[in-house]
Structures are given as C-alpha cells and as structure tokens.
Amino acid sequence: MRSARHLRAVWFALLAAASPAAAGEVSFSASVDRNVVGLEDRFTLTLTVRAPDLARIEKLALPDVGTLEILSQREQTATTFSFSGGSQDFRRIKNVLIVLKPTREGATTIGRATLRYGGQSYTTEPIAIQVVKNAPRAKSGRRAPAPGMSPFPFDDDFFRSPFDDPFFRSPLDEFLGQQRPIDEKDxxxxxxxxxxxxxxxxxxxxxxxxxxxxxxxxxxxxxxxxxxxxxxxxxxxxxxxxxxxxxxxxxxxxxxxxxxxxxxxxxxxxxxxxxxxxxxxxxxxxxxxxxxxxxxxxxxxxPLPEAGRPADFSEANVGRFTLSAAVDATQVALNQPVTLTLTLRGTGNIHQARVPELPALDKFKRFDPAVDVQVQKSGAEVRGAKTVEYVLVPLATGELVLPEVKFSFFDPVDNRYRTIQTEPITLKVTASANAPPGTETGREVNLLAGTFKPIRFESTLSGYGHPLYRRSFFWPIVAVPPALWLLLVLGGAVSRIARSDSPRGRARQAISRARAHLKQASRHAARGMASEFFSEIKAALLDGIEARLGAPAQGMLLEEIRRSLLSAGADPADADGLVHELENCDFGRFAPASSRGQEMQDSLQRSRRLLQRLTRNAGRSPS
Missing domain, CATH: 2.60.40 (Immunoglobulin-like)
Structure with a gap:
C-alpha cells in the first residue's frame, strides 16, 4: 500500500515537471494495415490524434470510405512521456480504429478525415485501396501496430520499460481520471x-x-x-x-x-x-x-365523416375486416341444439369492435352467446379475430333459414364506410324419435312436454334441545386455548429476559452484532465504499472482543485489549492479529482510493477467521 502511494507521488512529480511542455504540437494522421485487400477480407483504418489535451477536441469527422463498408469502430487513449536533451514532453494519444470490408473489386479511395482542435482544423491525406478477388496473405501472422501502440503487445521483454507502452495503466492514469464523465450524447x-x-x-x-x-x-x-x-x-x-x-x-x-x-x-x-x-x-x-x-x-x-355513415355503424368499428358465419351441422333433429359461429377477422381494435347481434328468430330458442378474442401479440399492426358462438334450439321441423348478418365499419385506407354481410344458412330439422305423435312439419313443438312431473313431499319440524352455547361446559372450553397461549407467551418472554442477562446471553448478542457488521462490510466492499467498510470491520472486531471478554471493548487502548485477551485465555497470535487488524482499519479509512480494492477483500477474510477462532467458546461463530 505504501509503495503504491510512493509510485503515485513519483508520477505526480513527473506530471508537474512535464506541464511546461503541455503546449506541444498537435498531429493528426490516418493509416491502414494494408493497401491491397481481398474481396472477403477485413482491414483496419486507424485515425491517430496526438495532442497535449484530448479534452480540447471539438470534433473528429470520419472520412468518406467510398465503396467500403464500416463494420465496427472503437477508440483507444493513452499517455506518453518523453525525455530528450533535458526537456520533457507529456502527451495524450487517441486512436480511432475502424474495421472496413470491401463491397466490390477495383480501386477505391478513403477520403480525408477532419479534426477540429483548439479552434484549428487538421486533415489527413487520402489513402488509395486496391480490392482484388484474392489478396496474398502476409508472411507474418502479426499485424502492424496502430500508431502510438507498443510493437510488442504480447512479448515479455524484460528490458522494455512500461513507460514505453502508451497503454500501460499507471496510478497517474487513474489519478487524472481516464474515466471520462458521461454526457447526454452517450x-x-x-x-x-x-x-x-x-x-x-x-x-x-x-x-x-x-x-x-x-x-x-x-x-x-x-x-x-x-x-x-x-x-x-x-x-x-x-x-x-x-x-x-x-x-x-x-x-x-x-x-x-x-x-x-x-x-x-x-x-x-x-x-x-x-x-x-x-x-x-x-x-x-x-x-x-x-x-x-x-x-x-x-x-x-x-373525426369520422358524417357523409355515408350507415345507421348500424359503431365508432369502435374502424379498420379492415371480414365477417363469416358457419354452423356445426346443417341437418339436426328437433330436440338437438345447433351452434352458429360468427367470426370477425381483420386489423384494427378487435377487442372493442362490435359484432352485430342476430336478428329475431321466431322458430329458434336462442341462448346468450360466448365471445372469444384472439389477437396477435407481435408486429406493429394489431390484427386478430373475434368469434361469437350462439347455441340455437329449433322449435319446428322442416327447412329453417338463418338470415344474413350485416356488419358496417370505416376503412381508413380507402377513407370510406363499408358494409359486409354473411350468406344465409338453411337448416333441415327433422322430427326426433321422442317427438309427440302427430307432429306436423313446420309446427312448433313443446320439447318439455311429458318430461317433468311436479315434485310433492311431506315433512315435519322438531327441536333437538338447548343450543350448544347455553350449556355449562361451553365457555370453559372456549377459554382454555387463549389462556394456554397467553401462558406460553409470558413464559417465553421471561425466559428470554433471563438468558439475555446472563454472560452467555450477552456473548451471543455480541456475536450476532458482529455477524451483522460483517455482512454490511461485505456490501460496502462490493460497492467500493472503503471508509464505511473499515468502520464496519472495526465494529465487528470490537463486538467479537466483547463476546470473549464479557465486557465492552469500546474505548479500550489497543495494548489494553491485547492484555485482556491474553488474560481471557486467547491465543497470543490471535490477540496480535486482532490488534494489527484494528490498526489496519484506522489506516484503511484514510488510505488512497487506488490501494483499497484488494485490501478490503483481504481484510474481510482475515477478520472472519479471527472472529471464528476468538468466539469459538463464547457462542456460535460469525459468518
């Protein structure tokens, strides 16, 4: 942790020394990893900006890539230092890497890219590209590095300084805030x-x-x-x-x-x-x-037009629809029901669309219809179907006709009202085997005649003595369950009070508090809240010490805590570890942010192990 602070101080001193040269030259260039590419190849165009302060870039416009297709784009930023002749230079580098793909054979040109920086404009030179059917492959499997990038991105060169690699992330990079703020264009x-x-x-x-x-x-x-x-x-x-x-x-x-x-x-x-x-x-x-x-x-x-509006039009019937009618059988017996199904299909507010009712049918018994709506959930346009099923019972024999059903709607595509109708349906109703003798064709029949007979019964009412609640044993039985429950509650409360006042009870309470502090510390570590994390760790350790000593440890000096733990039979290594961890908590609350991440995880694991050993004989160990 201290070495990290020393390294940060060295970098900050280098920045201060390099600041006089911050007004160095600005350069803007474009390059490709190869100029002859195959029709199925991918290649990279790199736009490189070298400037003292990348925040002063006002606009970077990509070039016209002609017949090439842009597949992806990403950015890289880096910081470079150079020392020459007793002077220092501190620069930023921004690389825009654009992956391109040819779309046809022949020569094409990548146009000029434009950079606006500090009120001045910079442009790159055009780049000629030759697209062939099959381009020769490079002998080396390594691609040329982008400007500003290390030529040894995967080599372990012991003699190469990390300062030579502009994408080496130093503590200074974190201090300067490589994490740029989020703006509304992101x-x-x-x-x-x-x-x-x-x-x-x-x-x-x-x-x-x-x-x-x-x-x-x-x-x-x-x-x-x-x-x-x-x-x-x-x-x-x-x-x-x-x-x-x-x-x-x-x-x-x-x-x-x-x-x-x-x-x-x-x-x-x-x-x-x-x-x-x-x-x-x-x-x-x-x-x-x-x-x-x-x-x-x-x-x-x-508004819906008034001209040409049908009398039976409903304002919910707007869209494009079709209407059909069907029966489950065209030949039925006199006492058998038949199902008539009206189906409305189309695009529009199918839920609210009003399907017309059947006209009066004097030779049918009609029951209330069942309505079902099915709408497709996907697609921008709402389309579906609404079905209305009627159960009809014919009241006469012969050929009975179900008349056509009309439906009027407004078609917004044609901008006019339309009326559609179903075809009439003819049913052939025959006399059933149970029909009364002498039934004539076309005559209404009472289907219930001779089927039901009147219900007759005789009964007497008599009493069965006094009600239950007036008997002597009722109220004692009712009072017993609440009384038992009350005794159990009072007994449990007295037992808890007695246990909490005992040394073992106080130890268990301290261990419970320590577990809660450890859980809270784990949450703070995940969020990177170092100050809150070390406060919770210290509170957990003090609660664990209280569980072992049987007395609060808050306010005790560290040496006094150590002596008390040894007197209570604690292992000397554990006592020294607790004192050291308490010191680490005070130090960690004020340590620099870059040194806290792994240290918080390590401190959490050490504290858990110490508390498990310390409270082994005082109660259940925290976890």
Missing part, C-alpha cells in the same frame, strides 16, 4: 408515432428506441397517462440490437417498447415524454443511473 432515447394523422378509432403506433455508445443496461420504463386512448402493448422481445453511425460515432440501438393507440375522440392530442431508466458505464470502474426522456409527441385525430 445514450439517449427516441420516440415516434406512426402515422401522426389518423381518424378516430384508427391505430397509431408509438415506438421507443434506445441508443447508446457506452455500456448500458435498461431499467424501468414509465409511460405517461394515455387518457383518451385504448392502448395495447406490442411484443418486441424478438427485437435485435443493431448498430449505426450518427455524426461519425458508432451507436448500438434497439427497439425497446411499442404501443398501439386507438384514439377515442377527435382533436390535437399531445403525448408526454416516455421515461427510461438506464444504468450507464463509461468505464469498468464506475456506473451511473440516469432517467432519459423522449421528446413530446403530437397526434392529430380527425
């Missing part, structure tokens, strides 16, 4: 509505997209109140993460959520922003939770 969300002009009842789809150029995890998503809409969630679980370049920067983007909205009234409707909670990380060592919001949206809803 991640954002967008929402759009399509179409943005609809008629009342027509579907409008709101899509939420998430974009990020750093590591990100999506958390809770909150939609605004959608008053005035019938809303349906669309399933986008199959959406894939893709990439695109925005202003020369590579972003990963994904379709996050989608809702189908059916407006219930006309007018200009404002949709408030959608909020998406995201956990963002610009480096492996830090993360930040932010709530990103989309821009407000506007939707224009036109």
């Amino acid at each position: 991640a954002f969300v967008e929402a759009y509505v399509s179409p943005d002009v609809v008629v009342q009842g027509q579907q409008a789809t709101v899509t939420v997209m998430v974009y990020s150029r750093i590591d990100a995890r999506i958390g809770e998503t909150r939609w605004p109140k959608l008053d005035g809409f019938y809303a349906m969630d669309r399933d986008v679980s199959g959406a894939r993460t893709e990439q695109k370049f925005i202003d020369g920067e590579r972003y990963l983007y994904k379709l996050h959520q989608q809702k189908a909205l059916f407006p219930l009234k006309a007018g200009e409707i404002a949709l408030d922003p959608v909020s998406v909670e995201m956990v963002l990380s610009a480096s492996p060592f830090s993360q930040e939770t932010r709530t990103l919001k989309t821009r407000p949206l506007k939707l224009k809803v036109l």
Whole structure:
C-alpha cells in the first residue's frame, strides 16, 4: 500500500515537471494495415490524434470510405512521456480504429478525415485501396501496430520499460481520471408515432428506441397517462440490437417498447415524454443511473365523416375486416341444439369492435352467446379475430333459414364506410324419435312436454334441545386455548429476559452484532465504499472482543485489549492479529482510493477467521 502511494507521488512529480511542455504540437494522421485487400477480407483504418489535451477536441469527422463498408469502430487513449536533451514532453494519444470490408473489386479511395482542435482544423491525406478477388496473405501472422501502440503487445521483454507502452495503466492514469464523465450524447432515447394523422378509432403506433455508445443496461420504463386512448402493448422481445453511425460515432440501438393507440375522440392530442431508466458505464470502474426522456409527441385525430355513415355503424368499428358465419351441422333433429359461429377477422381494435347481434328468430330458442378474442401479440399492426358462438334450439321441423348478418365499419385506407354481410344458412330439422305423435312439419313443438312431473313431499319440524352455547361446559372450553397461549407467551418472554442477562446471553448478542457488521462490510466492499467498510470491520472486531471478554471493548487502548485477551485465555497470535487488524482499519479509512480494492477483500477474510477462532467458546461463530 505504501509503495503504491510512493509510485503515485513519483508520477505526480513527473506530471508537474512535464506541464511546461503541455503546449506541444498537435498531429493528426490516418493509416491502414494494408493497401491491397481481398474481396472477403477485413482491414483496419486507424485515425491517430496526438495532442497535449484530448479534452480540447471539438470534433473528429470520419472520412468518406467510398465503396467500403464500416463494420465496427472503437477508440483507444493513452499517455506518453518523453525525455530528450533535458526537456520533457507529456502527451495524450487517441486512436480511432475502424474495421472496413470491401463491397466490390477495383480501386477505391478513403477520403480525408477532419479534426477540429483548439479552434484549428487538421486533415489527413487520402489513402488509395486496391480490392482484388484474392489478396496474398502476409508472411507474418502479426499485424502492424496502430500508431502510438507498443510493437510488442504480447512479448515479455524484460528490458522494455512500461513507460514505453502508451497503454500501460499507471496510478497517474487513474489519478487524472481516464474515466471520462458521461454526457447526454452517450445514450439517449427516441420516440415516434406512426402515422401522426389518423381518424378516430384508427391505430397509431408509438415506438421507443434506445441508443447508446457506452455500456448500458435498461431499467424501468414509465409511460405517461394515455387518457383518451385504448392502448395495447406490442411484443418486441424478438427485437435485435443493431448498430449505426450518427455524426461519425458508432451507436448500438434497439427497439425497446411499442404501443398501439386507438384514439377515442377527435382533436390535437399531445403525448408526454416516455421515461427510461438506464444504468450507464463509461468505464469498468464506475456506473451511473440516469432517467432519459423522449421528446413530446403530437397526434392529430380527425373525426369520422358524417357523409355515408350507415345507421348500424359503431365508432369502435374502424379498420379492415371480414365477417363469416358457419354452423356445426346443417341437418339436426328437433330436440338437438345447433351452434352458429360468427367470426370477425381483420386489423384494427378487435377487442372493442362490435359484432352485430342476430336478428329475431321466431322458430329458434336462442341462448346468450360466448365471445372469444384472439389477437396477435407481435408486429406493429394489431390484427386478430373475434368469434361469437350462439347455441340455437329449433322449435319446428322442416327447412329453417338463418338470415344474413350485416356488419358496417370505416376503412381508413380507402377513407370510406363499408358494409359486409354473411350468406344465409338453411337448416333441415327433422322430427326426433321422442317427438309427440302427430307432429306436423313446420309446427312448433313443446320439447318439455311429458318430461317433468311436479315434485310433492311431506315433512315435519322438531327441536333437538338447548343450543350448544347455553350449556355449562361451553365457555370453559372456549377459554382454555387463549389462556394456554397467553401462558406460553409470558413464559417465553421471561425466559428470554433471563438468558439475555446472563454472560452467555450477552456473548451471543455480541456475536450476532458482529455477524451483522460483517455482512454490511461485505456490501460496502462490493460497492467500493472503503471508509464505511473499515468502520464496519472495526465494529465487528470490537463486538467479537466483547463476546470473549464479557465486557465492552469500546474505548479500550489497543495494548489494553491485547492484555485482556491474553488474560481471557486467547491465543497470543490471535490477540496480535486482532490488534494489527484494528490498526489496519484506522489506516484503511484514510488510505488512497487506488490501494483499497484488494485490501478490503483481504481484510474481510482475515477478520472472519479471527472472529471464528476468538468466539469459538463464547457462542456460535460469525459468518
């Protein structure tokens, strides 16, 4: 830990000495790992910026790559020192590595890249690329390093100083904050509505997209109140993460959520922003939770036209539909039911669409229908089917006709009302074997005649004595369970009080507190909260000492704690280890941040072992 602080001080001194040369020259160059590539090959274009302060880069525009295709892009940054002639130079290097793929044979040119730095512009030279069908392979399996990178990235060169490798992560790098702050361009969300002009009842789809150029995890998503809409969630679980370049920067983007909205009234409707909670990380060592919001949206809803509106039209019937009718049998016996199924299919608000009722059927007994709705969950457009099943019992024999059923709706694609209808269905009803004699064709039949007879019965009422609650043994029986429960509760409380006042009880309480402090310390270590971690470790150790000594250890000097532990029969090595760990807690609370990570894990393991041995005879050991 002390060596790390010394190394940090040396680096800081080097930075101070190099600061007079911070105004060094700025260079901007472009290079490729080869100029002749095969049609199926991949190669790398590297843009290199050398400057005293990378934060002063105002804009870096990628070049036009002609017929080449950009597959990926990533960035690297490094710090270099050079000592020459008694002067020092301190620089930053930024490499933009772009992986390219040819799309066709022939010559092509990578254009000029542009850098805007400190109010001045810099450009690279064009690079000629020749694409052939089969390019010869390089003899060496090692690819040329990007400018500013070590030529020995995988070699164990004992004589090479880590200062020669610009991507060597020194304590100074952490001190200077290689972890750049997260800005609003690193991640954002967008929402759009399509179409943005609809008629009342027509579907409008709101899509939420998430974009990020750093590591990100999506958390809770909150939609605004959608008053005035019938809303349906669309399933986008199959959406894939893709990439695109925005202003020369590579972003990963994904379709996050989608809702189908059916407006219930006309007018200009404002949709408030959608909020998406995201956990963002610009480096492996830090993360930040932010709530990103989309821009407000506007939707224009036109009223349904009055001209040509059918009398039986319902405002929920907006979309494109088909209607069919079918029966499960066209020839039935007089006492057998038949099922008529009306099926409405199409795109639109199928849940709210109103299927017309059957007209009056004077020769059928009709029961209430059963309605079932099936809607596809995937896809932006809502489509599905609504089925209505009627059970009909014919009341007469002969050929009975089920009339056509009409359905009127507004078609937003053709912008007009339409009326469709089913075909009439003819049923042939025959007399059943149980029909009354002399039944004539076309005559209504009482199906229940002769089936039921009146119910007749005789009964007498008599008493059975006094009620149970008026008998002498009832209340004593009722009072016994609560009395026993009360005695058990009081006995348990008295027993707990007696145990807590005993030395063994106080030891168990101290051990329990030590376990709680260790668990809390483990959480602080995972979050990198060193000061809180060492405070919890110290509290756990003091509670363990109290469990062994039978007296509070808070306020005792370290030497006094050591003598007391030895007097209580503790092992001398354990007593020395506890004193040393208490000293380490005080030191660790104020140690530099870069030296705390592994030290916290090591301290946690040492403390657990010490407390297990110390409290072995005082009660259950903490874990």
